[in-house]
Amino acid sequence: MRDHEPLPGPAGPRLTTKEAAELLGVKPETVYAYVSRGQLGSRRAPGGRGSTFDAKEVEALARRNRRAGDGTANSGGELSVRTRITLIGSDRYYFRGVDAxxxxxxxxxxxxxxxxxxxxxxxxxxxxxxxxxxxxxxxxxxxxxxxxxxxxxxxxxxxxxxxxxxxxxxxxxxxxxxxxxxxxxxxxxxxxxxxxxxxxxxxxxxxxxxxxxxxxxxxxxxxxxxxxxxxxxxxxxxxxxxxxxxxxxxxxxxxxxxxxxxxxxxxxxxxxxxxxxxxxxxxxxxxxxxxxxxxxxxxxxxxxxxxxxxxxxxxxxxxxxxxxxxxxxxxxxxxxxxxxxxxxxxxxxxxxxxxxxxxxxxxxxxxxxxxxxxxxxxxxxxxxxxxxxxxxxxxxxxxxxxxxxxxxxxxxxxxxxx
Missing domain, CATH: 1.10.580.10 (Citrate Synthase, domain 1)
Known part of the structure; x- marks a missing residue:
């Protein structure tokens, strides 16, 4: 699965790039950096203009970032390591993008x-x-x-x-x-x-x-x-x-x-x-x-x-x-x-x-x-x-x-x- 494709799971509320950036407190370019690092999934918006993001996933990333900022990132099980091996979704998981x-x-x-x-x-x-x-x-x-x-x-x-x-x-x-x-x-x-x-x-x-x-x-x-x-x-x-x-x-x-x-x-x-x-x-x-x-x-x-x-x-x-x-x-x-x-x-x-x-x-x-x-x-x-x-x-x-x-x-x- 490529980085820009959506994370698996049931459809939920979607955010625009601007809305995701505001929730994360970052610039829009940083949102796409999260996508390229595999920390965030994205889906092409209808009509092909821009991308949309799963609201729950963005909120989870925002919580991790807040924990990292207050010095507890390593004690709360939220240490994040970039990897290309396994992706875990809401009801399935993938090895190198293929359903495990x-x-x-x-x-x-x-x-x-x-x-x-x-x-x-x-x-x-x-x-x-x-x-x-x-x-x-x-x-x-x-x-x-x-x-x-x-x-x-x-x-x-x-x-x-x-x-x-x-x-x-x-x-x-x-x-x-x-x-x-x-x-x-x-x-x-x-x-x-x-x-x-x-x-x-x-x-x-x-x-x-x-x-x-x-x-x-x-x-x-x-x-x-x-x-x-x-x-x-x-x-x-x-x-x-x-x-x-x-x-x-x-x-x-x-x-x-x-x-x-x-x-x-x-x-x-x-x-x-x-x-x-x-x-x-x-x-x-x-x-x-x-x-x-x-x-x-x-x-x-x-x-x-x-x-x-x-x-x-x-x-x-x-x-x-x-x-x-x-x-x-x-x-x-x-x-x-x-x-x-x-x-x-x-x-x-x-x-x-x-x-x-x-x-x-x-x-x-x-x-x-x-x-x-x-x-x-x-x-x-x-x-x-x-x-x-x-x-x-x-x-x-x-x-x-x-x-x-x-x-x-x-x-x-x-x-x-x-």
Missing amino acids: TELAARHSYEEVAEWLWTGRLRPGITFTAPGSVVTAARRAVDALPEHSAPTDRLRVAAVAAAAADPLRFDLSEEAVLGTARALIPTLVAALPPTRHDHREGGPLAHRLWTRLSGRPADEACLRVLDTALALLIDHDLAASTLAVRVAASARAHAYAAVSAGLGVIEGPLHGAASGLAHKLLLDVLDQGDAAPVIADELRSGRRIPGLGHRLYPGEDPRARALFALLEDIPKAAPALAAARDIVDTTARHAPLHANVDLALAVLTASCGMPATAGETIFAVARTAGWIAHALEEYGERPLRMRPSGHYVGPRPPQPLPE
């Missing part, structure tokens, strides 16, 4: 990753890793305690893979892409298999399945897993992605940048959210009714996982795409019904819709996977997006991701402490 859900429906995870990295599709591509790197990663992971979480294993595997690569400090695009195509399958191969006949070749989703479920996979299940990986590749500047860009801004190599992302996703509000939704779903399946389970969650002061997303007023488009595929899997029917029960029960008092964590929970709970499987899927998938953002950041001015602190402590000089 349509890409995921028609192409494999590896193909979508290539599109995100290069803007080119490579039909049939699969990622492979050198045997020596996989061996190093497995040895490091095998040395961890048995109870280690999947993200612990993935972080250790990334460090081991970096140590085995003497060219890791080469930050050229070709070298980083080579690193990405080897690192992602290394992360999967380093996870302990759940089946003796685990795969070492073929599409990444097939290899990952044998690390997540002890059940044999049919084509429908593998398609859902592959689609989930493709859908989760990127989602703009999520917390982990911002950490990756900070690392890349300091010119950390790609392995280190990915490690930064892996360190952030363990939080319950990020990668681990699907595990909480998985456990909630199992409780509903066990009791046969969402009402008492939801009541217990709220009584304990916990928020209901798997519901709502700050970027989507309606249903998360990633959840919508996965639910549609899960409908074709008979054994997923009970978990789907339980998910609907959760949404319907909470909708009585809060207009919350399903997000991708609840859809991942349906996938993992109905396919014999542990509660941590959703986090593993998320981490493996998002590695490709982190690489895309690292590549983009390597092309920017070094150390630009260095915000200034807004000091609110005691004014100096203070006396030395006793």
